[in-house]
Amino acid sequence: MAEGSVPAVWRRYPQRYRLVGSKCETCGEFFFPPRIICPNCRRKGKVVEYQFSGRGVVESYTVVHTPPADMEDQAPYVLAIVRLEEGPMLTAQIVDVDPREVKIGMPVRMVFRRISEDGEDGLINYGYKFAPL
Numbered sequence: 001m002a003e004g005s006v007p008a009v010w011r012r013y014p015q016r017y018r019l020v021g022s023k024c025e026t027c028g029e030f031f032f033p034p035r036i037i038c039p040n041c042r043r044k045g046k047v048v049e050y051q052f053s054g055r056g057v058v059e060s061y062t063v064v065h066t067p068p069a070d071m072e073d074q075a076p077y078v079l080a081i082v083r084l085e086e087g088p089m090l091t092a093q094i095v096d097v098d099p100r101e102v103k104i105g106m107p108v109r110m111v112f113r114r115i116s117e118d119g120e121d122g123l124i125n126y127g128y129k130f131a132p133l
Helices: 013-018 069-074
Strands: 020-024 047-051 055-064 077-084 089-094 107-117 124-132
Antiparallel strands (some): 020 047, 077 089
16 A cells, blocks of 8 residues: 555545535536546546435345345345436445335435444444435
8 A cells, every 4th residue: 555545445435424426517417436537528527526415216126135144134135226316326225124115216315324344343334225215
């Protein structure tokens, strides 16, 4: 690691904790995760940090019955593609709902939750998930 550099996990805190992405002020397109260069405008684009509303809809989903080892305590759980109201899509877990009640088009909102834990005495990782509105 270069002197003075910040570990990647810390650099991603704004994305993981607050759903911060970016927006091109030239063409108006939104990006999540954030980009530093607009793929549409290239060098002519002016990309700035953008705080997403955290509201969206379920575009597609699946119910996971056989999870990876670190998520066994959460099964069955819903993993969905959520389209944010500003346009970008992301993959996230849907919580606070019976998996049988999740539907395509269901409005959801971002919630801040525990994602994983590095061992019994390890670091607890937090981030975004989505819950029904």
